[in-house]
Each structure stands twice: as structure tokens, then as C-alpha cells.
Amino acid sequence: MSAYLLAIFDFDGTLADSFPWFCSTLNQTARQFGFREASPSEIDELRALGTREIVARLGVPMWKIPAIAMHMRKLSAQAREAVPLFPGVEPMFAALAGRDIAIAIVSSNGEDTIRRTLGPAAAHVSHFACGASLWGKNAKFRSVIKHLGIDKRRVIAIGDEVRDIEAARSAGIAAGVVTFGYNTGASLRARGPDLVFDNYRELLVGLTE
Numbered sequence: 375m376s377a378y379l380l381a382i383f384d385f386d387g388t389l390a391d392s393f394p395w396f397c398s399t400l401n402q403t404a405r406q407f408g409f410r411e412a413s414p415s416e417i418d419e420l421r422a423l424g425t426r427e428i429v430a431r432l433g434v435p436m437w438k439i440p441a442i443a444m445h446m447r448k449l450s451a452q453a454r455e456a457v458p459l460f461p462g463v464e465p466m467f468a469a470l471a472g473r474d475i476a477i478a479i480v481s482s483n484g485e486d487t488i489r490r491t492l493g494p495a496a497a498h499v500s501h502f503a504c505g506a507s508l509w510g511k512n513a514k515f516r517s518v519i520k521h522l523g524i525d526k527r528r529v530i531a532i533g534d535e536v537r538d539i540e541a542a543r544s545a546g547i548a549a550g551v552v553t554f555g556y557n558t559g560a561s562l563r564a565r566g567p568d569l570v571f572d573n574y575r576e577l578l579v580g581l582t583e
Contacts, residue, residue, distance in 0.1 A: 376473055376474075376475055376581060376582050376583075377528065377581075378475055378528055378529065378530050378548070378581050379474070379475060379476060379524050379525070379528040379529070380475065380476045380477075380478060380518075380519070380522060380524045380528065380529045380530070381470060381475055381476070381477055381478070381529075381530055381531075381532055381550075381581060382478045382479070382480050382515060382518060382529065382530070382531045382532065382547075383477065383478070383479050383480075383531075383532050383533075384479075384480065384481055384511075384531075384532065384533035384534060384535070384538055384555075385479055385481035385483050385488050385491075386450075386457075386481065386482075386483055386534075386555075386556070387533075387534035387535065387552075387554075387555025387556040388532060388533050388534045388538075388552055388555055389459060389460060389463050389479075389492070390457050390458065390459055390460065390488075390491055391457065391458055391459070391460050392450070392457045393555065393556055395450075395453055395456055395457050396556070397417060399446070399449055400412055403442060403445060403446065403449075404432065406445070407434075407435075407438050407441070407442050407445070408435065408438070409432050409433045409434040409435065409438075410431075410432045410433045412432060418558075421556060421557055421558050421561070422557070422558050422560070422561045423536075423557075423561070424535075424536035424537065424540075424557075424561075425508060425509070425535065425536065425537045439507075439508055440507065443482060443507065443508060446482075447482070447483060447484050447487070447505070450483055450484070450487050451484055451486065451487045457491060458491075459491060459492065459493075459495070460554070460574075462573075462574045463492070463495050463574070464493075464494055464495035464498075466574040466577065466578060467495050467498035467499070468498060469578050469582070470498070470578070470581065470582070471498045473581075473582045475581060475582070476500045476501075476522060476524070477498050477499050477500055478499065478500055478501040478502070478503065478518045478522070479499055479501075479502050479503070479504070480503045480504075480506055480511055480514040480515060480518060480531070481503075481504050481505075481506060482504075482505065482506045482507070482508065482511075483504060483505075484504055484505060485502045485504040485505075488502065488504060489502075500522065501518055501521060501522060503517060503518050508537070509537060509540075509541075511531075511537070511538065511541035511545075512540075512541040512542075512544035512545045515529075515531055515541060515542065515545035515547060516545050519545075519547070526545070526546055526547050529547045529548065530542075530547060530548040530549070530550050530568070530569070530581065531545070531547055531548070531549060531550065532550040532551065532552065532571075532577070533549075533550075533551060533552075533555075534551060534552050534553075534554070534555025534556050534557060534562075535555065535556050535557045535562075536557055536561060536562065536565055538551065539551060539562070539565045539566075539567050540565075542567075548568040548569070549567040549568050549569075550567060550568060550569040550570070550571065550577070550580065550581075551567045551569070551570055551571070552571050552572075552573075552577070553570060553571065553572050554572070554573070559572070569581075
């Protein structure tokens with residue numbers, strides 16, 4: 375029997391290969407909202423930082439973050455096929471469901487955008503909690519766990535950023551990370567997550583054995 379009854383997934387960078395799209399929109403967003411643009415040579419450095427460090431480094435005004443998040447959700451909704459799923463999401467979801475592990479998605483992105491990108495894989499998702507604020511995932515995690523009635527000791531949150539680890543810790547649940555999203559594998563491992571996955575095959579092993 376798996377140690378987990380519920381896997382809560384982040385979307386961007388964990389299920390969807392959205393980092394290239396994010397890089398393509400970052401500087402346009404910077405010009406619109408009045409923070410510093412990032413040079414191409416700086417992107418790898420930013421991937422090693424936590425969200426608060428990135429915000430400070432680029433001089434993002436804290437009071438503008440809700441508006442920036444809304445702007446990014448709007449751009450993501452317009453992107454349509456520009457942001458593909460990582461290969462293997464649907465069979466990975468099917469394998470988890472076959473082991474009686476419920477699947478939820480908590481994301482700052484919009485539910486309509488996520489469902490459209492997931493396509494048939496959305497049928498495996500028990501619950502969506504979308505539109506999370508930049509540092510508001512911990513509350514969404516608690517809400518999902520309460521809604522589904524699952525012991526938090528049997529829940530793991532899986533993301534691709536330092537803030538995903540922080541949110542899982544704050545919610546009192548296990549933290550898992552994939553190393554092929556926004557933050558680098560080294561920066562994620564340095565934060566001591568419970569499980570680290572370099573691909574979906576490792577994820578399935580980690581959650582089902």
C-alpha cells in the first residue's frame with residue numbers, strides 16, 4: 375500500500391512546460407509594471423533563487439504582485455497551445471489513480487487554462503484549487519485536504535519551486551519536487567524536500583512503493 379492517498383500537484387513547471395513561455399513574457403511584464411528586466415544571461419541565476427529573492431533582485435513592487443499575477447494568468451489563458459504538457463503526464467496520472475492515489479491540482483494559474491492544457495488527463499483529477507496567490511498555496515493545500523477528507527499524514531504536495539516546499543511545510547504535509555521546472559535541482563535539494571524526482575518514472579516509484 376502506498377504511503378500516500380493524495381498527491382497535490384502544482385501545474386506550471388511541474389505538469390506543463392511553461393518556463394520557456396514565462397521567459398518570453400517576463401520582460402514585457404517588467405516594462406508594463408515597472409520593475410527591472412532580466413537579461414538572457416541572468417535567467418539561469420534566477421532559477422537558483424527563491425521567489426522572494428527574485429522579487430527583491432528585480433525590484434518588483436510588492437503592492438503590484440496581485441495585479442502582476444492576474445496579468446500573467448490572462449497571458450497564460452491567451453497562450454493556448456504555446457504551453458504544452460510535459461510528456462507522460464496522462465499515463466502518470468492514470469498509474470497513480472490505478473493505485474488509489476487521489477490527484478488534486480493547486481496552482482496560481484486559472485482552472486480553465488489548466489483543464490484545456492491537461493486535455494484527457496484532467497479526468498484523473500479529483501479537485502482543482504486554482505488562482506492561488508504567490509505565497510498562498512498553503513491555505514489552498516489545507517482547503518483541498520479538508521474537502522477530500524484525507525489525513526494530512528498521507529498527503530504529498532509536488533511542485534518545482536522553493537515556494538512549493540515552503541507551502542507544503544507550512545501546511546504540515548510532505549514536500550516533493552521535480553527538477554525539470556522553474557527552480558534548479560540543486561536549489562531545490564538544498565531546501566531538504568522529502569522526495570526529489572528527476573522524471574515521472576521516479577515520481578511513480580516514490581509515491582507507489
